[in-house]
Amino acid sequence: MINIFAALNYTKERQVNFAVFKFEGLARAWWNVIRAKWDRERTAWTWLNFVREFNEKYLPPLIQEKREDDFIKLHQGTLSVSEYEIQFTKLSKFTPELIVTEQRRMRRLIRGLNIEIQEALAAAQINTFTEVLEKAQRIEIARAQVRAFHAMRRGAPSGSQGAGRR
Missing domain, CATH: 1.10.1200 (Non-ribosomal Peptide Synthetase Peptidyl Carrier Protein; Chain A)
Structure with a gap:
């Protein structure tokens, strides 16, 4: 995905939007919770923040x-x-x-x-x-x-x- 972002010159926010575009079901529900949390906490929509949240949920320690x-x-x-x-x-x-x-x-x-x-x-x-x-x-x-x-x-x-x- 990072290569796609670079090739298409995606902004940091657009990178996150692109990644979540295909989410369905539980992944979409998870993202809705994260998005609300980010809005509340004014978290920047960056790829780094997204990957951190994603790994925390789907890649346990x-x-x-x-x-x-x-x-x-x-x-x-x-x-x-x-x-x-x-x-x-x-x-x-x-x-x-x-x-x-x-x-x-x-x-x-x-x-x-x-x-x-x-x-x-x-x-x-x-x-x-x-x-x-x-x-x-x-x-x-x-x-x-x-x-x-x-x-x-x-x-x-x-x-x-x-x-x-x-």
């Missing part, structure tokens, strides 16, 4: 803590780099203080990558989060190609491997 823990414990494991980055991005919104700068965001992403990708990235000159992703994906592809090559060589008949080496 226990769930927030679970999401934070999930982010802290996140590792690539069997995921592709792309799949890992999607999970990283989804969970990172619950711990903005851990990725407050580009450098911290990059370090946190790298720390969760599989060790062989971390090792290959160690000597790379990397300046942005996008560069980390691109280089990690290239390493992943190259390593898959090497594995496929070795698997093909192991699967080839023994006479064809050494035919050129006499």
Whole structure:
């Protein structure tokens, strides 16, 4: 939604109006209570205030803590780099203080990558989060190609491997 707001140059009040436009049923009832409270207390109609109220209602502290823990414990494991980055991005919104700068965001992403990708990235000159992703994906592809090559060589008949080496 934030990208939509930026692209359409929405004012702070319009951002909130856009978000609540689609509310129905219980969500609409909740919003009517919040809107009345904001009018009484003269609360500014900002996205930040809206998200705070929304999270207070629909993201209880226990769930927030679970999401934070999930982010802290996140590792690539069997995921592709792309799949890992999607999970990283989804969970990172619950711990903005851990990725407050580009450098911290990059370090946190790298720390969760599989060790062989971390090792290959160690000597790379990397300046942005996008560069980390691109280089990690290239390493992943190259390593898959090497594995496929070795698997093909192991699967080839023994006479064809050494035919050129006499």
